[in-house]
Amino acid sequence: MFHTRMELCFTLLSLLTALVSPLEITSSPKAPLEKASGQTVKLDCQFSLSSSDTGPLDIEWSLLASDNQINDQVVILYSGDRVYEDYYEPMKGRVHFNTPDPKSGDASINLTGLKSTDTGTYQCKVKKAPGISSKKMQLIVMVRPSKPKCSTEGTLEEGKNIVLRCSTTEGTKPMQYKWEKTSDSKLLPSTSVMDPVEGTVNVRNVSASASGSYRCVASNRVGSEECDLYLQVTPPRNIGGIIAGSIIAILLILLLLAIILYCFCRARKNKKYEKEICNEIREDVPPPKSRVSSTRSFSQMGSQRSSLGSMSPSNLHEYTLKSQYSMKSQYDKIPSTEEYERPPSQAPLPPPTAARMAGPNLSRMGAIPVMTPAQNRDGSIV
Template sequence: MGCSGWWLLWTACLLNTFLQHSAVRVMVREANVEAIQGDSVVLPCSFFTMIPLSRLNIIWTVAPVSDPDSPSQVIVYDQGQVIESPAFTGRAGFTGIPWSADVILNDTRVSDSGIYRCVVSNPPEVGDPGIGELSLSVLAPPSLPVCLWEGEIEAGGSVTLSCAVAEGVPTPEMRWEKTSPDKITLPLNMDSDMSGSVQMANISAQTSGVYRCYVSNLLGSHSCYINLSVYTPPDNSPGILQGVLLTLSMALLLLALLVLVLWLHRSGQERKMRSPKEQEEEEECYNEIRYTPSLIKRSFV
């Protein structure tokens, strides 16, 4: 056998060894994929193999954002058979099987967001399966917010206005404002990524009005409203009238006492200022009155 024959034999053996021991190579064209809720999106995954595809196996899994430590299957291709996960039934499908591992995901939901893995093996290739990984983010406008209030709506009390939204990607921005009768932006306390509140203390009649919680992200916005009416207790008019009457009565009584004291004082001063003759005449007058009964009595004896 010539040198060329040995060379061909050696090449054939090397190629056979390579084919027997080569591994599938997987390529992901996009590492980060975005979709709007309700739309369709393609999860790209390409692979290269030197072995016929009669025993090709492709497994797609997802580790959801809500529970990244618990991955689950999305769809499987195993030797010509396609198996869908119950959570993705009717929504996930291969687009170019068996030559491509691309998957289309329809009617996307926010809960679909997570890390997706494409695992490809093709026996008799004995190497490790090829693995591709990508991140899917499903964007959504804010859901309709819910506005609530709690506290005492009587003047002088305290009230808390709260607002919460169930869904929105990216995380919605939130704003509280009074819309009427005057437009005022209120300081917001974020209780979580999806809820916020406003604290109002020592409220008054001026606090009454319409309040709005406004939530928005790049896909849309929504609002909810609260009509706040602060109760102001009526004045206690009968009690005030009784107090006024009592005060007037006391004032009149004190005035009468003052007049009596002044009159007595003035009478004493006038007696002191009389002449001795006037005082004697007064005494005689008193004496005449004092002795008249005895004279009358004697006239009948």
């Protein structure tokens, strides 16, 4: 009997619980949201309350950490009838509730100015005691492709292999590249192979018909960008002429170097020869000879001047003539270079002096005899 009553009580309690619905988030789960950077996204979180939920309403949005060792980061919070938006510094000023009063059952938020760092899993948790419920959703912020750069690799000559390359510096993968020709037949060369993932077109044995304008379009799920390229294929170069010209140029350079080296060696040799000539002591040329000192002549003139005071006017004129003749004779007898080189035994005799006039001759001429002191060769009185 007792067991029957207990079973009846449990059954009535289950029916009462089923009639009263608890707090529940009514938003249906969605696939991961994909948005481009710079756009705005709405993270939906609708909820319903039951009459048994009598506690204060708390709404919390958080960005879940990908690593269990790191704590989850609260993004925005509603508690005590007040909104707290500046919980997460990287999203400061960019996250807001969708309605001014979340108690109406709308806990959705709007995130503006999306960045690639906003990518992650977000959780909406609604709590009104004793009810509590949560929901998770994934957001993927993709970066639009930046303007690609078109370039070529290889020699643009007929018969050569070239590569058309297209690359971007920014953009969320997977990225797709597409090449197309925008001139003439608008078809890629028949020998080309395109790689849409790497953005390259390999053209083998390129021909002149491959010349023209090309366009590359880089795209992902959130946008696309393009670049243009003009290709000009030239005829093959004359390899034989280039080789011959190179050989001639090399020979001319070698010849020029040889001429410069020869001139340098010759100038150096001439400079060395001039230096040796300047330093050479010539022994076959005798040193210059100085004239014989006329000390003797000057001494004789001095002695003669000392005796002029004792002569009369008539004798003075005759003496002057004799002195001039004597000095002229001495200067005329200056020895030559050959005489200096003779040995002492062959030296010439001194020139004869003028004969003194006899006393009687002087008397006839009216001269008055005067006694003159004797003098030696150096002019001193004996």
